[in-house]
Amino acid sequence: MRILDILIMLSGLSFLVYGITYFSSPHMKSEFVRFGLVKFGILTAVLEILGALGLIIGLFNNFILLIASGGLAILMLFGFLARLRVKDSLLVSLPAILYMALNAYIFFRTMEILQQGFN
Secondary structure, three states: OOHHHHHHHHHHHHHHHHHHHHOOOHHHHHHHHHHOOHHHHHHHHHHHHHHHHHHHHHOOOHHHHHHHHHHHHHHHHHHHHHHHHOOOOHHHHHHHHHHHHHHHHHHHHHHHHHHHHHO
16 A cells, blocks of 8 residues: 555545534634634535545546545634634644645645646
8 A cells, every 4th residue: 555545544534524423522612712713514524524535535536536635724724713712722624634735735735646637
C-alpha cells in the first residue's frame, strides 16, 4: 500500500468519525456556539462526512479524490480561521492546521497523478 493511500484512509476515517460525532456529542455542538457558527454546525458535519466518503471512494477514482481533498482542505482552512477569531491557542488549533495541510498534500499529489495521466 502506498503512503498516499494510508494518508487518504487516515484522513477519511478521521473526518467520518468527526462528522458523525457532531450528531451525538453536546461538546461538538457547543464548539459551534463558541465560534458563533451555530447555523453552520450541521452543514459542516455533513460536509465532513461527504468529504470522508469522497476520500475513501477516491482511492479508486482520482477525480473524486481531488474534489474531496480540496474541499476538506478548504473546510479546515475555515476551521482554523474560526479558531483564530476566538483566539484559541496554536495547540488547540493544531488539528485544523494539520488536517488542512494533509488534505492539501493529498490534493496536490492527486493533481500530479492526474497530470501524468494526461501526458
